[in-house]
Amino acid sequence: MMMTFEDRIRERNLATVEAFYESERRRDLATWVRFWNPAGRQTFPFAPDRTVSGIGTLERITARKFEVRPPYEIRSRLEPMADPDRVLARLHLVFDTDEVKGETHIWCLFHFDPDGRVLEVEEMLDTSSGPSVPS
Numbered sequence: 001m002m003m004t005f006e007d008r009i010r011e012r013n014l015a016t017v018e019a020f021y022e023s024e025r026r027r028d029l030a031t032w033v034r035f036w037n038p039a040g041r042q043t044f045p046f047a048p049d050r051t052v053s054g055i056g057t058l059e060r061i062t063a064r065k066f067e068v069r070p071p072y073e074i075r076s077r078l079e080p081m082a083d084p085d086r087v088l089a090r091l092h093l094v095f096d097t098d099e100v101k102g103e104t105h106i107w108c109l110f111h112f113d114p115d116g117r118v119l120e121v122e123e124m125l126d127t128s129s130g131p132s133v134p135s
Contacts (some may be wrong), residue, residue, distance in 0.1 A: 009084035015086045020110075020118070021076050027066040037117040044123050048092050060089050070097040085112045
């Protein structure tokens with residue numbers, strides 16, 4: 001069966017999310033930044049006043065996260081949506097260090113621009129489900 005244009009967009013966006021989390025696993029900030037639209041934003045619906053906008057701010061906050069958070073395992077299950085410009089990432093984070101032990105589950109809804117760059121990541125989690133980690 002021949003892939004439709006929308007199928008190709010879905011495949012591209014799924015591959016981007018997979019590579020996005022691989023760059024987080026390696027804490028490769030330079031690669032992580034390249035996935036973003038310059039006007040990209042990360043939103044946290046569980047904290048309505050919390051939106052991070054613009055690649056410079058995203059890079060600065062993520063660099064700090066990579067510096068202070070202890071290593072953790074990221075297990076991801078990706079699901080394409082009917083809208084080919086969206087991908088749901090169901091994450092299972094496992095912390096197993098002297099400082100932090102525990103697990104948490106996070107869902108991230110990725111929105112893509114027409115060029116396949118991340119326009120927004122809506123992060124959703126049960127804020128009381130996981131261990132406290134340095135911020």
